[in-house]
Amino acid sequence: MVQDSARQTPSSAPATPARALLPSILPALAVGVGAGLLLLGVSAAAEELQHVLWRDLPDALGVGRHSVLWTTAVLVATGLAVGLVVWKAPGHAGPDPATTGLDAPVLPPAVLPGLLLAAALTLAGGPSLGPENPVIAVNVGLAVWLGGRAVPRAPARSWAALAEAGTIGALFGTPVAAALVISEALTAQRAAGPRGGLLWDRLFAPLTAAAAGALTATLVARPSFDLDLPGFGRPGWGDLLAALVVASAGALLGLCAVRALPYVHGAFRRLRHPMLMLPAGGLVLAALAALGGPLTLFKGLDETAELARDPEGWSAGGFAVLAVVKLAALLVAASCGFRGGRIFPAVFVGTALGLCAHALVPGVHPAVGVSAGVLGVLLAVTRQGWVSLFTAAVLVASPSVVALLCFASLPAWLLVTGRPQMQLRADGTAVR
Template sequence: MATDHAPPPVEAPARLLLPQILPALLVGVGASLLFLGISALAEKFQHVLWNDLPDALGIGNHSALWTIIMLTATGIAVGLVVWKAPGHAGPDPASEGLGGAPLAPGVVPGLLLASTLALAGGVSLGPENPIIAANIALAYWLGRRAAPSVPGAAWVALASAATVGALFGTPVAAALLLSEALVGRPGRGSLWDRLFAPLVAAGAGAMTTELLAEPSFDVGLPPLTDPGFGDLLAALVIASAAALFGLVSCFLFPHLHAAFRRLRHPMVMLPLGGLVLGLLGALGGKETLFKGLEQTKELTASIGAWSSGELAKFAVVKLLALLVAASCGFRGGRIFPAVFIGASFGLLAQALVPEVHPAVAVSSAVLGVLLATTRQGWISLFTGAALAASPAMLALLCLASLPAWLIVTGRPQLELDHEGKALR
């Protein structure tokens, strides 16, 4: 009986790949410059709001009162943008993951303004989702006009890869993310042929970031040089426990989102969400504000200085802040705050069991929380390994990801469909 065999992938000749280099380089550099520009603007505005202004008023810049005032004011400001800006600053962020269909170019200014205000105002969200959405919209719009014969999906892939490369400061993260996305998709040529132009874009974005700014994910953990069975056991347990902790947010998300949606108007949802975030910030302290990456570095720079109670408070408050910010309509991503949640959880485990190596504790916990909140296996593994900055951690994290993935797979995600139901 004859059997059919799938034909081997057709290799793309070099003459088809070479013309892709220049557009990919342009998209890569442009995506990185937009990311760096928005980040720099948000940081300057943050300094004004949280340092210059309270100093001028004679108010403590991270006092409970100022925290509540600032987060509520940020909710009002973002609410005005979402209400009045063309396209309402993009779709409901609760139903948007990384990437997605290109937005109309007219939506991009409102989306970037809402994201910048949230970043500067202390909202517990990162820049990744709005920046990727903006770069996709601009690359798609400009690319379709400059080269109408190029499929629109190609510009989307270039912009996504370029922005991920810029965000992480390396093209490896983009390659992992795209390889996961391309699995099972029809297309001619080998995987590396299809990744060729996106990797050029990711490399250009990463190099632009490296040349103009410091790497983002160096948190200064002590390196793990000689892992043993005890380290493996700790990684397995901590990653699984962190995945369970992260799943709590996934189960709560649709209910909290539905509660805010009942308020209907952005000028009610966002100011109220800002007030709740202010109260949470007053409870958790300044460490639980903003996107969380700089605060993660502060935690890891003073290992042993925080009590287990303080670290538990940081993890719980940041988790609730992420949920509120994502539910009430603030524009932003969830990877950066999830890293802080994982770092707090890992340092809590290390505080309870001091024999656990800090790199094992933090990297494994970040891996578990990211698996639960993003369902991006490669990105979760890459981020955990990048935080440890130790090749010895990679094997431990690969093994630790297996039970953690069994815990999260098939469970509700931290993303909703357009009816408000959790994706699985």
């Protein structure tokens, strides 16, 4: 037995010496801290503007904060403001957001201020998009630009990987999510063509950046994704069945938006000008907000916590309306040109779906319903398996739910794999 073990073929990927990894620590720390600070700065500025638009101004004018009139006025005005930035800013505030994902392109420095301004206006004004995509793009552009000047021999892709990792680490307040995203990307790269080196050697610098970004966010803002749902103990067979069904339903619901994206995007593109597309999108979002209420506005993180605080606060129909309206709002905001990401709105959709399942069948534990619903919707919307599983698990902070989610991810993944993604090519066709 010992001899057989000794004769086993060693790994073909040689380990990287420590002396080759040490020089990457300081650049990774710098990029991670910078990425975290930029994310926090944009989020804080957008939150202050949000308070002005949705609290101070309506109170001063004596109108309802979330009345149909004020909601319509703010969303259309946000569309006009973002449309003006997209129209006049250098580089038109980056590429069409419907064509981008978490893997950001390297944009010229002149494009970054417009993209950052458009993202901040979107976050403050109420469209259902999160900060991740534009902030990652800005951090990638800055890291490549500044890093290329500081260390000209370093490849641009290395700086981009550090910026992506640092931003994702800061976004979730933990480097684990970034490590999972990068591992998935590295696996795809190896499928296209092996590059040698152990996985942890290649993760060393990005994980350092992710840890720096996460620690920066934790020390400054102390983010928490735990929804504080009722405690979940030992799982049973009923919990497994519920997780399988709800995750699959979430995947199917998410695929509805994925299928609709090329058509909705094409309808807005017929308007041809950002000063028409974005205000029109704001008007549609206002109509959706009138249908679903103020909880269906904004990126959805605070609104998700509000839903989870009262799992019995709505009927099954009420939760279903919230899920469908929020998904429609995400679809419209991503199609008409608002700059933002899709993860946080998708989390709201999955949470509402999971609580709908609990309201329909009280035996479905809220923690199981929410985590499985988020898992299914995120798998369809992001097509990122590890991030979907990680996000669903941290929302309920219960180790016993992880095994259920691993099983639930299997049928949900079979439903989404090979299907179109919620991302378009330049010609408007869906990426597969």
